[in-house]
Amino acid sequence: MSFPKSPSALSRSIAAAAFLITTLVGCGSSDDSPSAQTRITLTGSSTVAPLASEIARRFEERHPDVRVEVQTGGSSRGIADARSGAATLGMISRDLAPDEQDLTAFTIARDGIGLIIHADNPVEELSRSQIASIFRGEISNWSEVGGREAEITVVNKAEGRATLEVFKQYFELTSPEIRADVVIGHNEQGVKTVAGNPNALGYVSIGVAESDIQQGIPIRLLRIDGMEANIETVADGSFPISRPLNLVAHGTVDGPAAELVEFSLSEEVHDLIEAQRFVPSRR
Amino acid sequence: MAEPRSHTQARDFWTATVLWLGAGSVLALLAWILGDLLLQGVGRLSWGFLTEPPSDAGRSGGVAPMIISTLWILAICLATAVPLGLAAALFLTELASRRTGRWVRHSLDALAAVPSIVFGLFGNALFCHVLGLGYSILSGGLTLACMVLPLVVRTTEAGLSNVAQEIRQGAAALALSRVTTLRTLVLPAAAPALLVGLVLGIGRALAETAALIFTSGYVDRFPESIHDSGRSLSIHIYDLSMNVPAGNDTAYATALVLVVLLIASQQLATWGIHRWIQPERSVR
Missing domain, CATH: 3.40.190.10 (Periplasmic binding protein-like II)
Structure with a gap:
């Protein structure tokens, strides 16, 4: 019933495998020598x-x-x-x-996170509590925050994005209470969504927003509680x-x-x- | 008289329609994925993309180091999993008692159901730390081998046990040794199943991300040896689409390269198996 001792293709390959594994595992410990880097x-x-x-x-x-x-x-x-x-x-x-x-x-x-609106939107500034209310769905029209008579399209980030975490933490929001109209993945997608919708409000990395604004994409970074959102204020740490x-x-x-x-x-x-x-x- | 006939015809028609729809949607899905990859990725493809290292976090440059790392990881994975898997499958069909066999099969099925991230953490603990291999192509390949092993064993075993018992009995009647019987009769007959296991294994290994991110690692340099960390194509795609702003074009192009590599290595495996088996066939 047992296999004969003579080497066959099969036992050779099994032996080769065993040898390979022992060699591979063995050389791990002597790894330090080859380079003096x-x-x-x-x-x-x-x-x-x-x-x-x-x-x-x-x-x-x-x-x-x-x-x-x-x-x-x-x-x-x-x-x-x-x-x-x-x-x-x-x-x-x-x-x-x-x-x-x-x-x-x-x-x-x-990495700074700024709120962006369409360039045609007349709103210049929002407060921290206004933004939180908008994302909770308590404020749903731009006229309630000094803008035009138009529904606000809330653009939120997909779950698991670090930007979302920072955003939620600052505005003291939890994921279930956010009422989003559009959910986006990466920053570029957020910029495109807001650029294509004059009533949208979204948030993206400020570096991305600024480089896109320079390329002529029709979006604007909002002031928050009087604080300008730009690379300068992010760099000196004053942008919250x-x-x-x-x-x-x-x-x-x-x-x-x-x-x-x-x-x-x-x-x-x-x-x-x-x-x-x-x-x-x-x- | 006419009614049951038209009833049968209608049933045939609807059954055929459903089957066509099923097959059609599978094909449509495949076509969609490939079409999407081609459409979005082909603009970034060039000879340089295949031969140069990446720059600007992958947004420009190529994926050459990732291709090399991926092939090394795959080679180590297969060099370990195929002989071990074949041995285990032979053990199960030729040697194991019913009880032992059941235990081994249950363990393998449990192993096959383990999520790949668990293999990643296991590989990180065992190969990177306990065995001191660190983040390396070797650690990644061996981790993948553990992951692919159940797949290879189970498909190969199914193939081996489907070989008609008469062949073995006939061989025994001719006083052929068991090894000769295996080598010249059973293995060639089980070759298609072995091939299926190999092809599935290659597919799983090339597509894997979670098991590799903690084992073969993230370094996007050309690996100098299998002890270096090397980023696989799958991890490169993941990183470009999740962590790199404006990395999508390159992610698509890399995915295209991965799909081509997958098809090529599966073709190579098919060719290799046939070449290995065919000369043996003439013995019969």
């Missing part, structure tokens, strides 16, 4: 990751002996990996929480609906990692930050 690992927020990858690419060009690995997984993972040492630096797209003060945050950029994009470190950062942090904070990456539709942070 320094490796910096960044993990965390998927919002920061594309920007961090671009910064890393430019950093590697100038430091050929350094490899920067960017991995995603969300802000919480960035915090956890920075603490455990699994990552040299964490990436988070929010402020450090009170129980995370053991970490140091370096704000490389900010914004979030910082941070690199976080546990303990002191030194060597190439410190150079990478310094590089990320420098003007040399401002074009990269703007290309990702974020706003460079002013220190």
Whole structure:
């Protein structure tokens, strides 16, 4: 009943598989030797990751002996990996929480969220409570907030978008109470929806809105409680609906990692930050 | 007299209509997806798109490193899952007692139903951390192998157990050893099922995102070895459509590349299996 000892194609392939697996698993431990390169690992927020990858690419060009690995997984993972040492630096797209003060945050950029209306809409400004009421469906006509006699088309973001979280947090809204007429995914879609509807009210990343306004798309950023929404006010932190994009470190950062942090904070990456539709942070 | 006949005709007509509609909507869906991909993605496609690394977070440049990483991940996945799967399927049909067989089959079915993100977290814990492979193509390929394994085992096993018992008995009557019987008679006869398992496995592996984001990782450089982290095409598509403003065009073009790669590797698998099996057939 048993297989004979003589090698057959079958047993050979099984042996080969076993060999392959043991070799593959075995070489993991001896991985440190092949290159003398320094490796910096960044993990965390998927919002920061594309920007961090671009910064890393430019950093590697100038430091050929350094490899920067960017991995995603969300802000919480960035915090956890920075603490455990699994990552040299964490990436988070929010402020450090009170129980995370053991970490140091370096704000490389900010992402501001502005309310947009069609360029033909005469409304210049809304208050925080007016906006919350509109999104709750308590105010449904522009005439109630000093505009024309027209129904407001409320444009909301799809569930799971970070922009939605920041928006809800600032206006103290919960998802079930938001009465949206249109639900959109990414920023461009929001801009297109509002540009095509003179009575729409939506919110998008301010960087995206400004670059689209410059290209002549008929939208306008609303003032909120007297506060102008533009790249300037986001950059100096005075615009309230914004979030910082941070690199976080546990303990002191030194060597190439410190150079990478310094590089990320420098003007040399401002074009990269703007290309990702974020706003460079002013220190 | 005429009435039952027209009744039958009407029933035939409606049955045929429903079947046509069913088949038609499946085809329409496929055509829609492919048409949408072509329409939105073809503008970004060029030779450079296939040969250059990405720049500007993927909005410009190409997807060459992702193609390389994807092929490496797939190769590791198949090199592990196919021999292991074949061995397990042979064990189930040739050696296992009824009781053991049932246990193994139940475990495999449970494993097949596990969501891929769970495999991702498992792979991250086992391969990246416990075995110290880190975020690497190797970790990703092995994680995918775990995921694809139940699929390969179950389809192969179904094929093996469908081989007529008379063939085995005939071979035994001719005093052929079990290994010879397997190699020259049973395996060639089960080859179509093996192929189905392989093709399904390739499909699942290439399409996978959740299991790879925590194992093979996000790095969009050309991998220098299988110990490097490498971003797969599927993760690139996910990242472009979810995290990169104005990344949609490239996402579509990348999806187009992925679909072509999928079809090509499945064709290659079909060709490979036939080539492997055909010479053996002549023994019969």
